[in-house]
Amino acid sequence: MLKRSLISVVSLIVLWQGLIWLYHFPPYILPSPWQVGLVWRHGWPILLQQSIPTLWETMASFILAAVVGSVTALILAYFTWARSWLFPWVLVSQALPTFALAPLLVVWLGYGMSSKIVTALIMMFFPITSAFYDGxxxxxxxxxxxxxxxxxxxxxxxxxxxxxxxxxxxxxGLRVAAVLAPMGAVVGEWVGSSHGLGYLMLNANARMQIDWMFAAVMAITVWTLLLYALVDRILKKLVTWH
Amino acid sequence: MLNAPGIDLKRISLLYAGQFIFEELSLQLPAAKCSCLLGPSGVGKSSLLQLIAGILPLAAGEGEITATDGAPLLGRVAYMAQTDLLMPWASVLDNVILGEKLRHCRWRVSKDNKERARYHLQQVGLLDRANDKPDSLSQGMRQRVALARTLFEDKPIVLMDEPFSALDVVRKLELQALTVEVLQGRTVFWVTHDPLEALRVGQAIFVLTGQPARIHYQVEPKESVPRDVRQSNIIALEAELIAALCQRTAGDLA
Structure with missing residues (x-):
């Protein structure tokens, strides 16, 4: 497993560097793996510092989505009326374009964590509810x-x-949600925030610091994979039957 | 001691996909005895059992199922299906107690009920596996747990739908003997497609064949159960049962 992952990562880096050699992309379009590596080496305290609020938002929204999604599924399964009255709204929650809704949430809930948590919650709510209700x-x-x-x-x-x-x-449903959670938090941060990895990306983008953008994207990817691994491990221990 | 009533099925009709599975079928199951219903696959044996169990509803005008003591059947029937239906997340003990939890919607069960469940697990020889999960048990052991769960229900009427059909011969013989012993005094209705099983455990044996299905043959062997299926008179009876099954099946095919 580790060997295969390592081979995949190395192949991706080689491909990335190969593209730069082949097409001579300038660093403000596509920075080299080496440049991004340097950002990681010197800027890791900043990346870590900005990760903390994003991780809090991620964890809070994940727990909240698990509770809200499960309760909704139980209500749908238990009450016949809920299927005709509530289910259309569950569908609407998924049909709503989260990216368009995020600015509204900032207006309603402010620049703080709550608007990010709710943005991520809306993204995760449907996969959890539908998977559990189906079961x-x-x-x-x-x-x-x-x-x-x-x-x-x-x-x-x-x-x-x-x-x-x-x-x-x-x-x-929770495994799918674990992958969506950090993305939801970052989308919330893009719209309006004063900290977090999404905020870092916005700043880097405005200053054309594409190497920092890449470093932030990598940080989000790593956190997402770690969250997935953690959730998967816990669930495998708790739910041993099929 | 349980006061097990007989079961009276009067003019039962069941329509499925435009065809009658039963049409005005009548059958009397003797009280406190083990009756076996023998028939080919798909004849409607399980449907009949599910009608008695209340799983399939019997609409007005489709006949009547009553207990011979006049009291309602509802709440006096325990059911054991073809598969063990053990819940994989619950321990063996919790599986046995399931009915108690489902009736009272309680997580905790009384000490008395736990003791009773342990007693039934001891009866089926699995007390030492009380805390294990069903996945760790063999097929035969799982059926024993299902039997303990049926015993825990402590109902005068027990309905069994080919409970041991997936087991090998040796396990099957063992479990048949055990079941007959622990269910003594109850009215048992045992559905099977195996004539030898019917002869081993049945005090009354009914052969259900045809479409719509009818009881075309019935016999009440005199020997006490569980019978030794190697005896010559049992082998002769087996031949009769097979003939009854084949005759009708061949007639239907013609």
Whole structure:
């Protein structure tokens, strides 16, 4: 695994450098891996410092999206009326262009963390809700038949059968959300912020510091991969059945 | 002791995809005995069982299913399906207790119920695996847990839908004997497609064939159960049952 990842990264760097040699791109269009490496070497305290607010926003929005998404899916599964009244709104949340909505959220919620958290939440809400709701609806009919012969209460069937049976689906939704979370936070920062990796990217872009842009993008990628690995590991420990 | 009633099925009709699976089918299951329903695959054995269990609804005018003591069947039936239906996230003990949790919607169950569940696990020889997850058990062990779960329900009527069809012969024979022993005194309705299984455990055996399906043959072997299927009279009865099954199936094909 590590060997394969290393080969992929090295191949990408070689390809990148190859493009520069072949087409002679100036550094303000495409900086070389070496230039970006230098930014990392000298600017890592800044990259780390700017990562902290983005990571807070990422974690907060991920936890919030997990809770809101799960509760919504449970409501959809339990109440028949919710399917016709609530589900269209769940779809709308995904149909809304987050990039267009982000400036509005800054106007409504201010420059602080909350507008970034809500932007990321909107991006993550649908994959979590739809994956979990799908799992809840697909509970083995034989289990439901067995519950029926046991004179089960509807709420009990949801808690003791449908909920655990759908946890592998919820886990899939959370894995997708883990990849979207940092992106959501950065989109929120692009629109209006005074710190964070998105803010760093905006600043670098305005000053044509493309090497810093690349370094920031790499930082976001690394954090995203680490968050995914962490979430995946925790979920594999918690949800051992399929 | 349980007061197990008989079951009376009167003029049951079931329509599926425009065709009658049963049309005015009547059947009496004796009280506190094990009745076996034998028939080819797809004849409607499981549907009949699910009608009694209340899984399939019986609409007005489609017949009547009653207990011979006049009390309603609802809440007096335990069901054991073809697959063990164990919940993979719950321990063996929690699987046995499932019914209690589902009825009262409680995470915690009383000490008495836990003790009772342990007792039934001991009956099926799996007390030492109480805290294990079902994935760590063999197919035979899983069916034993399903049997313990059925016993925990403590219902006078037990419905079994080919519960051991996926097991090898030795495990099957073991579990048949165990099931007969632990379900004694209850009205058991056991669906199977295996004539030898029916002869080993059935105090009354019904052969369901045809379309719409009818009881075309029935027999009540005298020997006590579980029977030794190597005995000559049982082998002779097996031949009769196979003949009854084949005759109708061949007739339907013609």
């Amino acid at each position: 809840l609806r697909r509970t083995k009919p034989e289990w439901l038949d067995l519950a029926k012969t046991m004179n089960a209460k509807k709420t009990a069937v949801l808690w003791f059968i449908c909920f655990p049976a759908a946890l592998p689906n919820l886990a899939s």
